Amino acid sequence: MTTETTATASVKILAPATPYQGDIARCWHNEARPVNLRGDPAHSEYEKKLIAELHRLESAQAEVLLDHLGPVGPGDTLVDAGCGRGGSMVMAHRRFGCRVEGVTLSATQADFGNRRARELRIEDHVRSRVCNMLDTPFEKGSIAASWNNESSMYVDLDDLFAERSRFLRVGGRYVTITGCWNPRYGQPSKWVSQIDAHFECNIHSRREYLRAMADNRLVPQAIVDLTPDTLPHWELRATSSLVTGIEKAFIESYRDGSFQYVLIAADRV
Numbered sequence: 001m002t003t004e005t006t007a008t009a010s011v012k013i014l015a016p017a018t019p020y021q022g023d024i025a026r027c028w029h030n031e032a033r034p035v036n037l038r039g040d041p042a043h044s045e046y047e048k049k050l051i052a053e054l055h056r057l058e059s060a061q062a063e064v065l066l067d068h069l070g071p072v073g074p075g076d077t078l079v080d081a082g083c084g085r086g087g088s089m090v091m092a093h094r095r096f097g098c099r100v101e102g103v104t105l106s107a108t109q110a111d112f113g114n115r116r117a118r119e120l121r122i123e124d125h126v127r128s129r130v131c132n133m134l135d136t137p138f139e140k141g142s143i144a145a146s147w148n149n150e151s152s153m154y155v156d157l158d159d160l161f162a163e164r165s166r167f168l169r170v171g172g173r174y175v176t177i178t179g180c181w182n183p184r185y186g187q188p189s190k191w192v193s194q195i196d197a198h199f200e201c202n203i204h205s206r207r208e209y210l211r212a213m214a215d216n217r218l219v220p221q222a223i224v225d226l227t228p229d230t231l232p233h234w235e236l237r238a239t240s241s242l243v244t245g246i247e248k249a250f251i252e253s254y255r256d257g258s259f260q261y262v263l264i265a266a267d268r269v
Contacts, residue, residue: 004102017132021105024154025130027200028106028198050240055201057172057233060147061177061226068222068265069145072096076144079167081160082151086113089126098144099183102128103136108143134159147188152178153201157212165216170267174218175265177226180206182260189258194249209264227254230261 003108065088072078074097083102086109088158094099104110115122120126133135133148134155146164164174179195181188183205188196196203213220231254253259 017135019186021132023200025105025107027109028104034111044208047241050236051242053184053235053243054236054240057089057230057236062091064224064226064263065147065175065177066092066213067177068224069096069147070267072098072144077101077142078139079136079138079143079146081136081146081148081164082154083109083128084149084151085109085115086116086126086128087204088147088149089113089128090116090120090122093122093126099127100126101138102126103131103133104128105130105132106140109257115263127184134163136163136167140166141169143167143172147174148176149177149178150179152176152209153199153203157204157208158215161212161216162216165218165268170268173265174264174268176209177210177263178204179206179259179261180209182258183207185256185258189253189254189256191249191256192225192259195253195259198244198246198249201263203259206260206262213264213266217269219269220263220264220266222263224263226261226263227259230254 019237020225050140059263069078069092076096076098078096078100080086080092080100080102081088084106086102089100089102102113107130109156110128110130113126117123117126117128117156133151146168149162152160162175181192181203188203192203195201210220231251234247234250234254236249238251250259254261
């Protein structure tokens with residue numbers, strides 16, 4: 001079993017279960033260039049407008065995810081697995097009036113999310129905690145809906161969906177938005193390998209997602225190819241001060257069809 005450690009005076013965290021998870025936790029903890037926080041990255045008006053458009057696209061992506069969560073009421077609890085700094089959690093609470101629990105391996109991200117919730121006076125409804133998304137403290141069948149937004153490539157899919165199936169109530173909804181390699185391409189392309197190396201992740205194929213869901217009582221209700229909608233984001237980012245060098249791999253893999261950006265919504269049966 002995992003053991004507890006203390007990251008700050010106010011946050012209890014579960015220690016990462018594997019050395020790899022420890023590496024990911026340190027990566028996010030030490031993130032020196034958080035793209036989503038770059039509010040004023042350059043002096044030119046063009047650059048500011050470009051960054052604003054990137055943020056608009058990211059918010060629109062989160063709205064699409066929330067659109068697929070199904071009927072959610074104020075009395076429900078949602079789980080954002082790999083919640084980052086908690087922006088999607090705030091959006092979910094504002095839309096549904098429900099309670100939202102976020103889990104992340106990064107104490108820095110959890111502290112930021114909880115501080116933001118206090119600033120917005122929604123800390124009774126929105127909470128981030130540091131724990132392993134594969135071993136959460138939520139009661140069996142207690143959660144109405146859950147999602148992973150660009151975080152499922154850091155874990156084994158069978159383990160991930162087994163835990164989702166455990167804490168989701170029957171009829172509960174699970175949604176993931178993720179990059180995945182296209183089985184029709186044959187094998188992961190060189191671009192996909194570069195993305196894996198850059199983000200220290202393990203990108204799965206779309207086929208692997210569907211197989212692991214079927215093995216864990218999650219039945220897809222919608223599969224949406226978001227690739228055409230996300231390509232402009234990367235093309236814009238490649239021309240901005242946010243450029244990191246990985247933009248070409250995303251652009252080329254989206255264009256040649258070896259990499260896809262998809263939403264999968266599935267119900268627990």
